[in-house]
Amino acid sequence: MTGTVVRKRKGSFWIAVAAALLASAGVAIWKLWPTDAPAVAVPDRVCANTLPGKLAADLLPKRGDQYWENVGPGDRFDVPYTGPTPDCTFASGDREVSVMYFQYVDVDRVKSIDEAKEKVEREAEGPGSAPLRLGEARGYASKRAAVLLLNCPMRENPRIIEARVYHRGSLPSDGLGAKKLAALASEVMRLAAKDVYKCDSDSALPAGEPTLGQPRGE
Structure with a gap:
């Protein structure tokens, strides 16, 4: 019983780590994506x-x-x-x-x-x-x-x-x-x-x- 519980906790830990890495990667990609609106071109x-x-x-x-x-x-x-x-x-x-x-x-x-x-x-x-x-x-x-x-x-x-x-x-x-x-x-x-x-x-x-x-x- 004890060994089974430990293995489940380790599995949950690595799932959490993977999810965090994916979230970090998503944030990095989002920061690289251009978010500024285009400049307003007013005639002379x-x-x-x-x-x-x-x-x-x-x-x-x-x-x-x-x-x-x-x-x-x-x-x-x-x-x-x-x-x-x-x-x-x-x-x-x-x-x-x-x-x-x-x-x-x-x-x-x-x-x-x-x-x-x-x-x-x-x-x-x-x-x-x-x-x-x-x-x-x-x-x-x-x-x-x-x-x-x-x-x-x-x-x-x-x-x-x-x-x-x-x-x-x-x-x-x-x-x-x-x-x-x-x-x-x-x-x-x-x-x-x-x-x-x-x-x-x-x-x-x-x-x-x-x-x-x-x-x-x-």
Whole structure:
């Protein structure tokens, strides 16, 4: 009886050793197998070749699903439209950024200048919003959005233009979401002021990064 019990224990021991070796080998093979997602390839220019790709890449994950963008209506993002203003959306993985611009004038059936200013002022009062300035353009930036307004008279009539950027999905891990959105909104404003609405913007919108103030308490 005793000898039989000992042999069974030895057999169980070697079975356990074999199982451990197989498990170790499996772990080693798993570690050698590539697990990183592919790098996200963002074009040098985004939104129908109108905006710097680096600013888009700063807001998207470094690795993950393939980059994509959509511009509409039409296939250009740098020309004035008599119909709906074009917008651009680009994304990768769970992060999506929408970019747009508008003009506001005091005429019937068009949003007024005062309405636009009041809306931006209300949004800027939200927790986490920080004052944003690019030359004569004013607005705000937060973790999820950045907006700038600029006076741009049209044939001596009052008009303002707006550049707006939204971010959806997970936030950049470095905590610089507001700064990155502000940089992109500044480029959208330059595009709208110079190429779309033909503002006298050479001195109104200086080169370089915008100025971002302290965020309101969250």
